[in-house]
Amino acid sequence: MSASSPKNPDQVAEFEQSLDELEQLVTRMEESEMGLxxxxKSFERGVALYRSCQSALEQAELRVKQLLDPTKPETAEPFDPDTP
Structure with a gap:
């Protein structure tokens, strides 16, 4: 496994974009009186963004565990950089 994957920069950018959109969405919801x-719709979008960010963080955590100690069975799950 190489230290950098061609998809890595895109995944990081996508994570940062999702997180930024989620922060903006929360701010809009807090500052305005939206209809039901x-x-x-905003809540549904927020949940989708949250799940996307959470998945990306879990993948990053798994990769860090694999890099730190690839011999441990609990971290020996295959890493799939394309999984959101």
Whole structure:
């Protein structure tokens, strides 16, 4: 496994973009009085962004564990950089 993958910069940029959008969404929801429909749509989008960010963080954590100690069975799961 190489230290850098061609997909890595894109994944980092996608994570940062999702996190930024999530922060902006939360700010808009806190600062405005949205109708029920808009609030639900914003909440749904926020949940999707949260899940995307959480998945990216879990993949990064797994990769760090594999890099630190690839001999441990609990971290020997195959790393898939394309998994969101």
């Amino acid at each position: 429909d808009d609030s639900l």
